[in-house]
Amino acid sequence: MADPVKSIVTPIRLEYDYTPGRATSRFLRGIARHCILGQECPKCHKVYVPPRGSCPACAVPTEREVEVRDTGTVVTFSIIRVPSENIHFELPYAAISVLLDGAGIPFFHVVQDIPLDQVRMGLRVRARWVATEALAPTIASIECFVPSGEPDAPWESFREHS
């Protein structure tokens, strides 16, 4: 008698239609006009980027919109060596958590134009946007971040985020 089948290995694919909601919709519309919008908590004044529509720490809505800079500080990073569908960066590359100037929480993206062994916490970076005519309401309108050439940010300026 043949052994019973206990498991099979099969490729699986899940596709999502993501409905962004009000706060994220406004954020994405901002991106389409070269503008990074966050929302400030009225109680703790933390600026959420992308905005979530509320502050999870204070449990209040965040309605005041704040434009943040497209420059920031790398607060942590990871070297990616595994391919992923829809990610077009050449392997290996550095995924970063970047605290944009004016934001209260870091934002995930990729840094390019720097050797991987020089990517570091405190590295100052700026967004590289797609051409103006290609701007669209997608985070892909920011191609990547690149070093800004500024001196590294001091640890004290981002310690709570790393």
Ligand SMILES: [Zn+2]
């Ligand atoms: Zn708050």
